[in-house]
Every structure is written in C-alpha cells, then in structure tokens.
Amino acid sequence: MSIACKNMLSKVMFTLFVVCNSESSAEHNFTYNGFRSANLSLDGVANIAHNGLLELTNKTKLSIGHAFHPARINFKNSTNGTALSFCTSFIFAILSDVPALKGHGMAFVIAPNLELRGSRADEYLGVFNPINDGKSTNHIFAIEIDTNYVPVFNDINDNHVGIDINSLSSDVTSSAGYYDDNNNGAFRNLSLFSGKAMQIWLEYDGLNKKIHVTLAPIKVAKPKIPLLSLARDLSPILDEFMYVGFSAATGSSLSSHHYVLGWSFSISGQAQELNISQLPSLPHIGPKKRSMVLTVVLPVISVVMFVLVFTYLAFLIRRKRKFAEVVEDWEREYRPQRFKYKDLYVATKGFNDEELLGSGGFGRVYRGTLPNSKIEIAVKRVSHESRQGMKEFVAEIVSMGRLRHRNLVSLLGYCRRKGELLLVYDYMPNGSLDRYIHGQPKVTLDWKQRFQVIEGVALGLFYLHEGWEQVVIHRDIKASNVLLDAHFNSRLGDFGLARLYDHGADPQTTHVVGTHGYIAPELYRAAKATTSSDVFSFGAFLLEVACGRRPIEMNADNEEINLVEWVFAFWRKGQILKAADPNLGSSKHVAEDVDLVLKLGLLCSHIDPTARPSMRQVVQILERDSPLPDMSSLGLSFKTLKFAQGFEDITMPYPSSSNSGSKLTGSSTVSDILLSGGR
Ligand SMILES: *[C@@H]1O[C@H](CO)[C@@H](O)[C@H](O)[C@H]1NC(C)=O
Ligand SMILES: *[C@@H]1O[C@H](CO)[C@@H](O)[C@H](O)[C@H]1NC(C)=O
Ligand SMILES: *[C@@H]1O[C@H](CO)[C@@H](O)[C@H](O)[C@H]1NC(C)=O
Ligand SMILES: *[C@@H]1O[C@H](CO)[C@@H](O)[C@H](O)[C@H]1NC(C)=O
Ligand SMILES: *[C@@H]1O[C@H](CO)[C@@H](O)[C@H](O)[C@H]1NC(C)=O
Ligand SMILES: *[C@@H]1O[C@H](CO)[C@@H](O)[C@H](O)[C@H]1NC(C)=O
Ligand SMILES: *[C@@H]1O[C@H](CO)[C@@H](O)[C@H](O)[C@H]1NC(C)=O
Numbered sequence: 001m002s003i004a005c006k007n008m009l010s011k012v013m014f015t016l017f018v019v020c021n022s023e024s025s026a027e028h029n030f031t032y033n034g035f036r037s038a039n040l041s042l043d044g045v046a047n048i049a050h051n052g053l054l055e056l057t058n059k060t061k062l063s064i065g066h067a068f069h070p071a072r073i074n075f076k077n078s079t080n081g082t083a084l085s086f087c088t089s090f091i092f093a094i095l096s097d098v099p100a101l102k103g104h105g106m107a108f109v110i111a112p113n114l115e116l117r118g119s120r121a122d123e124y125l126g127v128f129n130p131i132n133d134g135k136s137t138n139h140i141f142a143i144e145i146d147t148n149y150v151p152v153f154n155d156i157n158d159n160h161v162g163i164d165i166n167s168l169s170s171d172v173t174s175s176a177g178y179y180d181d182n183n184n185g186a187f188r189n190l191s192l193f194s195g196k197a198m199q200i201w202l203e204y205d206g207l208n209k210k211i212h213v214t215l216a217p218i219k220v221a222k223p224k225i226p227l228l229s230l231a232r233d234l235s236p237i238l239d240e241f242m243y244v245g246f247s248a249a250t251g252s253s254l255s256s257h258h259y260v261l262g263w264s265f266s267i268s269g270q271a272q273e274l275n276i277s278q279l280p281s282l283p284h285i286g287p288k289k290r291s292m293v294l295t296v297v298l299p300v301i302s303v304v305m306f307v308l309v310f311t312y313l314a315f316l317i318r319r320k321r322k323f324a325e326v327v328e329d330w331e332r333e334y335r336p337q338r339f340k341y342k343d344l345y346v347a348t349k350g351f352n353d354e355e356l357l358g359s360g361g362f363g364r365v366y367r368g369t370l371p372n373s374k375i376e377i378a379v380k381r382v383s384h385e386s387r388q389g390m391k392e393f394v395a396e397i398v399s400m401g402r403l404r405h406r407n408l409v410s411l412l413g414y415c416r417r418k419g420e421l422l423l424v425y426d427y428m429p430n431g432s433l434d435r436y437i438h439g440q441p442k443v444t445l446d447w448k449q450r451f452q453v454i455e456g457v458a459l460g461l462f463y464l465h466e467g468w469e470q471v472v473i474h475r476d477i478k479a480s481n482v483l484l485d486a487h488f489n490s491r492l493g494d495f496g497l498a499r500l501y502d503h504g505a506d507p508q509t510t511h512v513v514g515t516h517g518y519i520a521p522e523l524y525r526a527a528k529a530t531t532s533s534d535v536f537s538f539g540a541f542l543l544e545v546a547c548g549r550r551p552i553e554m555n556a557d558n559e560e561i562n563l564v565e566w567v568f569a570f571w572r573k574g575q576i577l578k579a580a581d582p583n584l585g586s587s588k589h590v591a592e593d594v595d596l597v598l599k600l601g602l603l604c605s606h607i608d609p610t611a612r613p614s615m616r617q618v619v620q621i622l623e624r625d626s627p628l629p630d631m632s633s634l635g636l637s638f639k640t641l642k643f644a645q646g647f648e649d650i651t652m653p654y655p656s657s658s659n660s661g662s663k664l665t666g667s668s669t670v671s672d673i674l675l676s677g678g679r
Contacts, residue, residue, distance in 0.1 A: 028073060029266035033278035041070045041114055041245070044126070053280040056106060056248035056258040059097075064126035065258065068114050068245030073267060075110070076240045083234040085206035087271045088244070090263040091218055093282055094147060095195030096255045102158060102193055103256025105146035106248035108202065112139045112239045116247065123150045124168060126249040134167040139239050141165055142247075143202055143213055145176075147193045147256070159192050161200070161215055163230050165237055172230045178216045179225035190215065197261055197282065199274070201226075206268075209233040218276060257283075326416040330391055337398045337413040339424050344379050344415060346371045351381070357431075367427055376427035377412060383420055397423065403468060407460030409483055409493045428491060430484035437479055437548055447584045449488055450545050451593055456490035457482055458622055461538060462615040464492075465531045473529045477537035478518050478551075479544050517551025517563065522609055532609035538618065539604025543567050546597045548581030564605045567598055568634065596621070599628055606634070 032038050036052030046065035047055045056065035076083055088108070096103060107125045109116070120129045125144065132138055142164040149158035153168045162170025176192045179185040190198060197218040204211050211234070212226040244265060248258035261279040264271040323342040331338065347368030348355050357365040357378060365380045394414065401411040415422040433453060436445045445453065457477070464472040474492065481493045520536030523529060540551040543563050551563045570579040580594045600621055606612045611633055613621065620626040 029264075029269060029271070030069065031262075031264035031272040031274070033262045033275045034280040035260075035263075036280070039070050041068045041243075042066065043068075043114065044121075045250075046248075049280070051280040053282070054246070054260040056246055056260065057103075057250050057256065059250075059255070059257075061250060061252060062121045063250050064119065064121045065248050066114070066116065066126060066245060067260070068109075068111075068243045069265070072241040072243060073265075074240060075238045075242045075267070076235065078240060081235060081240075083204070083206050083238050084268050085204055086265070086267045087201070087203040087269075088263070088265040089199060089201045089222075089271050089274060090246075091197050091199045091261040091274060091276075091279060092145065092246075093195060093197045093259045093261065094145070094193055095257050095259075095282070096193065098255045102147045104148050104249050104251045105144060105192065106246060106258040107145065107164070108143040108200070108244075109247050110141040110238065110242045110244050112242060114243050114245075116140075119247070119249075121249040122251040123148055123153070124249065126247040127164075128168055134169065136166055136237075138166040139237060139242075141234060141237055143200065144168060144170060145192055145200070159190075161192075161213060161227060163211055163213060163228055165232070171232070172228050174227050176215060176227075178214070178220070178223045178227060181221075181223050185223075185225050190217065193256075195282070197279075201271075204234060206234075324417065326418055328391075331394065331416075334394065334398045334414075337401050339413045339415040339422070341415050341417055341422070343371055344368065344422055344424065347377060348379055351379075376429075378425045378427045380423045380425065381420060382423065400472075403464070403472070405460055405463045405467070406489065407456040407491050408463065409491045425493075426491075428483035428493075429486045430488060432480045432493075433482040433484060433490065433545075434479035436484075437545060438550060444583055445488070447590045447593065450584075451597070452488065453482065453484070453490040454542060454545055454597060455619075455622055457492055457538070457541065458615065458619050460490070460492040461534060462619050465534065465615045471531065473531060474534050474537075475529050476518075477534060477541055479541060482541075520609065521607055530609065531615065532612050535604050535612045535615060535618070536606075536609070538615070539601045539606075539612070540564065542597050542601035542604065543579075546581065546584075546594055546601065547579050548583065564602065568602060571599070571602060571631075571634070596628065599631060602634055603629065603631065608633070 034052030035048045035054045038048065038052075038054075040048065040054070042048070043066035044064040045056075045058050045060050046067045047058065049055055054067055056067060057063060058065075074084075075086065090108065092106065094103075094105065104123055104125055107127050109127055111127075116127055118129045118132065119126045124130070124133065125146075127140065127142055128138070144160075144162045144164050146155060146160050146162065147158055149155045150168075153170070154173075156173055157175055159176045160170075160173050161176055162173035164170050175189065177187050177189045180188050192198070199216055199218055199222075201214040201222055202211070209231060211228075211230040211232055213228040214222055214226040216223055246258075246260055250256060259282060261282075262274040264274055266272070323340075323345060325341045327338075345351065347370050348366040349368075351364075351366055355366045355368060357367050365378055368377050368379050369375070370377060394416070397411060397414055401413060404410060409428060410426045412424040412426065414424065461474060461477065464474055477492070483491045483493045485491060518537040518540045520533035523533050540563065543549075544551055547563065547567065549563055549566075553561045553563070555561050567576065567579040570576045576598050577591060577595060579598060584590055584594060600613075600618065604612050604618065613629065617626065617629075621628060
C-alpha cells in the first residue's frame with residue numbers, strides 16, 4: 001500500500017488507529033473522487049462543473065474562488081490542546097489559455113473560518129492580504145502551489161511549492177518536482193502550470209511534530225522522499241476547530257484556471273487513496289488545447305499553406321513564362337488559326353530532339369501529336385527577331401492556311417512567341433520525295449508511283465495557279481518540296497518545309513545546286529516570279545523524277561551537267577528514252593508514259609516563258625486529254641538556255657537558298673510567296 005501517510009512512523013500507528021477508531025466520525029475523514037455529489041462550501045467564482053470537476057476560478061479578472069469542506073473539523077486533543085495528526089491528498093491542475101501569461105497559483109488551506117475575510121484576489125491567492133500577512137493571529141496553515149515569482153514573499157521562482165504558516169512567505173519551499181523512486185530518488189522537475197493533473201500529499205505527524213509535503217504526476221505513486229519537510233508543532237497555529245479547503249485567485253490574469261479533481265482527508269488516520277479512474281476529466285477544448293492549436297498547429301498549417309501557395313505561384317509564373325506567347329490586337333480575327341504554344345509544346349514533347357524531323361536554314365521541324373485531337377502535326381520553329389511586317393506576314397500565312405487541296409500540305413495554323421514564329425502543318429509520314437529518288441534509298445518508287453506523284457504535283461500546282469481566289473506562285477517546286485503521305489500521294493509543301501526533310505547529302509550544296517537548277521532563267525533578269533516560272537521549275541521536276549537525276553549534277557571534272565541540256569541532247573538524237581531512269585523497267589506502257597513525261601519536261605523548261613504550257617495544259621496532257629504541242633521551237637530554246645545558265649551563274653550564285661528564307665526570318669512580307677493578280 002503505497003498510499004497516503006506511509007511515512008508515518010509505524011510506532012505510533014497503532015495508537016493513532018486506536019484514536020481514529022475510537023472517535024470515528026464522518027466529520028473527520030472524507031474522500032471525493034470528483035465532486036459531483038459533494039457538499040462543498042463554495043465562495044467567489046468557485047464552481048463544481050457538471051462532470052464533478054471543481055473549478056476554483058473562471059475567466060473573471062481579480063476574482064477569488066474558495067471551496068471548503070462544509071463542516072468544521074476538530075484538529076486538536078481537547079484534553080491537552082495538542083494538534084492531532086492528519087493527512088490529506090488531492091489532485092489538481094493549473095492551466096492557461098495563454099501559456100506565456102502565468103496567472104497566480106492556488107493553495108490548500110486550513111483556516112479558522114470559511115470567509116478568509118479581506119483576502120486579496122492576486123498574489124495573496126485569496127488567503128491573505130497585505131495587512132494580515134505574517135500575523136500569528138491568522139491561525140492559517142497553507143500549502144502554496146505557486147506559479148508566480150513574487151520577491152516580497154521570498155519566492156524562489158515561478159514554479160514552487162511551499163509550506164505557509166500565517167504568511168505567504170513560506171517556512172520551507174522547493175521548486176516543483178519529485179524524487180523518483182524508480183531512479184534512485186533522482187529529482188525530476190514538474191511544471192505546475194503545465195495543465196497536467198498532479199497529486200499532493202500532506203501529512204502532519206502530531207507526535208513528532210513533522211510536516212511532509214509530497215508532489216508527483218497523477219500516474220506516479222507517492223514518492224518515498226517528500227518534496228518538503230518541516231519540523232513544527234502546529235498546536236499553537238491551529239485552533240481546535242478548523243475548516244479545510246482550497247483557495248485560488250486570478251489577479252489581473254484572464255487566462256489561468258485552477259481545478260481540483262479529487263480530494264481525501266483524514267484526521268489521525270490514513271487518507272484514502274484516490275481512484276484515478278473515477279476522477280472527472282479536465283476540459284477537452286480547454287485553454288491548453290486551444291493554445292496548442294494556436295501555437296503549434298495553426299502556425300504549421302500556415303507555413304505549409306504559405307509554402308504551397310508560394311510554390312504554386314512560382315510554378316504558375318514559371319509556367320506562364322515558359323508558355324508565353326505574343327498576341328497582338330490585330331490577330332484577333334486569326335484566333336481559329338492560332339495554336340497555343342502550350343499545346344505545341346506538349347505535342348512535340350517539349351520540342352524534344354527525338355521528335356526532330358529535320359533542320360535547315362529557317363529553323364527546325366518537329367513531329368508532334370496534338371494533345372486533345374491526337375492529330376499528327378509537323379511544327380516548324382522559325383526564328384524571327386523583327387516584328388516589322390509581321391502583320392502582313394501572318395495575314396498571308398493565314399490566307400495560305402485556307403488553301404485546301406489533297407495535293408497540298410495543309411498549313412494548319414501558327415503561333416507567335418518572342419523572337420519566334422511557329423508554323424503548324426499536316427504531318428507527312430513518308431517524308432519528301434527526293435529521299436526516294438536520290439540519296440541511297442532502300443525503297444525506290446516504281447514508275448506507277450512516280451507518275452502518281454507527278455500527277456499529284458501537277459494538280460496541286462494547277463490549283464495554286466488557277467483553282468483559288470488568288471493566284472499563288474509557289475516559287476520553290478522541287479523534289480525535296482514534294483511530300484508523301486501515308487499512301488505515297490504527293491503533296492506540295494509550303495514555305496520550304498520540305499527542304500528541311502533533306503536527309504541525304506550535305507544540305508547546303510544539295511539545296512543550292514538543286515534549287516539552282518529549278519529556277520527559270522527569266523527570273524534572274526526580272527526577279528518577278530510568275531506562273532510560268534513555276535512551270536519551268538515543274539519541268540525540271542518532271543525530268544528529275546523520270547531520269548532519277550538532279551537538275552544539275554557535277555561530272556567527274558567537277559563541271560555542271562544541266563539535266564535539261566542532257567535530256568535535250570538525247571531528244572535531238574531521237575533517243576529520249578535513254579535519258580530515263582534505268583530502274584523504271586521497259587514495258588511498252590511505261591515507255592509511252594516516260595516518253596510523254598520527258599517531252600513535257602523539256603517543253604516546260606522552254607527558255608521562252610510564253611512557249612511553256614500552262615499548268616492547265618500540263619494536267620490535260622498528263623491525263624491524255626490533249627496531245628503534246630509542237631516541239632519544234634525547242635532547238636532555239638536550247639541555244640538560249642545555254643546562254644542563260646552562264647548568265648545566272650555570274651549574277652546570282654545562290655539564289656533560292658536565301659529566297660523564301662529571308663522572308664521568314666524576316667524583314668518584310670511574303671508577298672513573293674503569295675502573289676495576287678496576273679492570272
Ligand atoms: C474514515 O476513517 C476510518 C478509519 O480510518 C475508515 O474506516 C472510514 O472508512 C473512513 N471514512 C471515509 C469516508 O473515508
Ligand atoms: C465566473 O463565475 C461567476 C460566478 O459563478 C459567474 O458569474 C461568471 O459569469 C463566470 N464567468 C465566466 C467567464 O464563466
Ligand atoms: C451541506 O453541508 C452543510 C453544512 O454542514 C449542511 O448544513 C447542509 O445540510 C449540507 N447539505 C447537504 C445536501 O448535505
Ligand atoms: C488527549 O490527551 C489525553 C491526555 O494526554 C489522552 O488521555 C487522550 O487519549 C487524548 N485524546 C486523543 C483523542 O488523542
Ligand atoms: C497530549 O496527549 C497526547 C496523547 O494523546 C500526547 O502524545 C501529548 O504529548 C500530550 N500533550 C501534552 C502537551 O501533554
Ligand atoms: C529543474 O528546475 C530548476 C529550477 O527551475 C532548474 O534550475 C533545474 O535545472 C531544472 N532541472 C532539470 C533537470 O530540468
Ligand atoms: C476505482 O474505480 C473503478 C470504477 O469506478 C473500480 O472498478 C475500481 O475497483 C476502483 N479502484 C479502487 C482501487 O478502488
């Protein structure tokens with residue numbers, strides 16, 4: 001039994017028991033495990049809560065709470081006036097709404113009356129006042145449980161327990177804590193203000209005139225070594241009949257609460273052990289809990305929220321910058337043709353190198369899949385610094401975007417960013433035609449496929465020249481600008497896109513030489529592209545496809561061989577089929593077709609623009625709706641052509657490579673890509 005009063009000397013126990021038993025009465029001992037059914041004398045703001053918790057104070061400022069056992073208790077042997085042994089134990093808790101603001105403490109009090117008249121509601125704990133403090137006439141014995149440091153009372157700190165006799169200046173005092181039995185009696189600090197329930201045992205040995213006070217956390221059994229011990233005869237201090245109870249005061253603090261959970265008392269005997277499981281609980285949403293929320297949870301949540309919001313904002317800003325576009329007022333009408341940069345970014349996996357289809361003078365072309373529609377696209381990134389002429393340029397691309405023909409690569413739209421223009425095209429899975437004619441292809445096109453390609457390009461170009469509301473001059477017809485869809489249907493590409501598919505040889509020389517051979521001679525003089533100059537290029541293209549040779553190739557002596565000239569030589573000897581690609585086979589049907597295409601190629605390459613057929617005628621001839629026109633003027637053409645080739649080499653060494661390129665990178669408009677009138 002590690003219960004109260006164990007420290008009493010066993011020698012006197014028998015005597016005491018005899019005394020106790022002989023004078024056994026309900027007045028002399030009592031036990032409250034919670035105060036639900038207790039008949040206490042309450043004063044001031046003291047209150048017994050619904051669950052039986054004794055609340056000495058509430059939030060009323062400068063208020064006192066008194067709670068006393070209602071009946072007087074006989075503390076003395078009436079025969080010889082000696083103070084009797086007694087012991088008591090109680091469980092208390094002090095807590096605060098605002099831990100930083102410590103209120104005053106509380107006291108266990110043995111007093112001659114219930115009123116404690118004149119006591120002050122501050123550091124005097126509702127027990128004394130400045131006038132009576134220290135006077136022997138008080139006859140007050142108290143245990144102070146003090147959470148305030150008051151130098152006037154010789155307090156040692158703001159967390160101490162003291163034995164007070166007639167004064168708040170303790171006769172003996174100690175910092176709150178206990179000597180731990182489980183740890184060789186090592187001292188452990190306790191915080192009275194912690195809001196945790198703790199137990200105090202007070203024992204007075206009337207025989208040896210000793211007072212012991214012991215403190216411990218609620219779950220810890222009474223330590224063997226008391227916190228405070230005082231040798232003092234209480235006979236002069238106590239009256240014969242005294243009241244026992246508790247006192248607490250709020251002072252100017254609004255926040256501290258003083259609670260008593262259970263209490264047992266006994267004169268000349270052992271105070272009954274309190275049953276912890278029967279005690280009332282402390283307020284759930286008590287001040288302490290709320291302060292936890294205020295001081296720990298809320299700041300943590302706020303910090304987390306702040307970090308989240310900040311991260312999110314930073315993410316948004318970065319994202320906004322990453323996907324920033326340039327949009328001007330005049331572009332409003334082009335909204336349907338405008339792509340969101342974000343979509344293009346996602347489509348091309350962030351312009352990943354793995355999606356790169358090719359790169360050239362203008363920039364790079366990427367394959368992509370639009371996020372929502374899953375449409376496959378080719379995105380060309382063109383760098384442009386100048387915004388001059390951008391309005392006209394975009395107007396023209398949008399206008400080009402409205403061109404729809406099965407033999408034209410569709411320009412789906414565009415997007416603008418700072419220093420960058422993005423053009424979005426249909427994706428052509430089989431790339432450009434020259435890959436199949438030149439280079440070292442694994443797949444060569446047979447004649448049927450080539451003729452289909454030729455017809456397609458002819459129809460596409462015919463549509464550009466005559467099929468639309470405006471006359472469109474393509475300006476850059478060549479094998480590398482002819483793209484093949486999944487079924488090897490040919491489509492004429494725009495804006496030099498096809499050039500970027502050039503995987504074969506060194507792009508620069510290929511491009512310069514190739515384009516060089518496609519340019520109509522009159523262009524070098526007049527520098528004005530016409531439908532006839534497109535027809536000239538188409539002628540070169542026909543010969544290229546039928547012969548499997550580039551319009552201009554180098555021979556062993558590094559001299560240019562002009563394809564037109566070369567084919568013309570065969571034609572003049574009446575052996576034009578010898579110019580054809582040997583891979584094509586020699587069936588009669590193929591031979592007729594090849595013969596037709598080669599002759600048409602020569603006609604289209606006529607030095608005199610007016611002698612060239614129109615694209616309408618070309619289509620009719622290819623479809624055998626009209627016969628080939630008279631070829632007799634070709635002899636003259638050949639001589640002039642020779643002259644023209646020499647001339648162009650001197651004046652315009654690298655004509656086309658910078659041609660459409662300069663338009664895209666910049667300065668003015670693309671009016672030369674899209675010309676109106678002159679039908
Ligand atoms: C009072 O003390 C006596 C003797 O110790 C004990 O038998 C009795 O149960 C106690 N009564 C209460 C209410 O504690
Ligand atoms: C404190 O107790 C007194 C007396 O019971 C009461 O009048 C007052 O309203 C209480 N104050 C609070 C804040 O509960
Ligand atoms: C409470 O105690 C007082 C004083 O002893 C007494 O007058 C009163 O009748 C008691 N009330 C109850 C309900 O026991
Ligand atoms: C009071 O004191 C007298 C004389 O010393 C003694 O006989 C008596 O037993 C005591 N009574 C109690 C209750 O201690
Ligand atoms: C009073 O009686 C008690 C025994 O009940 C005894 O221990 C004590 O010494 C006596 N006091 C005086 C002053 O005689
Ligand atoms: C206990 O409290 C006292 C007084 O506040 C302090 O001096 C001492 O260092 C504390 N001891 C421990 C172990 O916390
Ligand atoms: C404490 O109270 C509980 C429930 O009221 C009871 O079951 C238990 O036996 C009590 N313990 C003691 C030591 O009296």
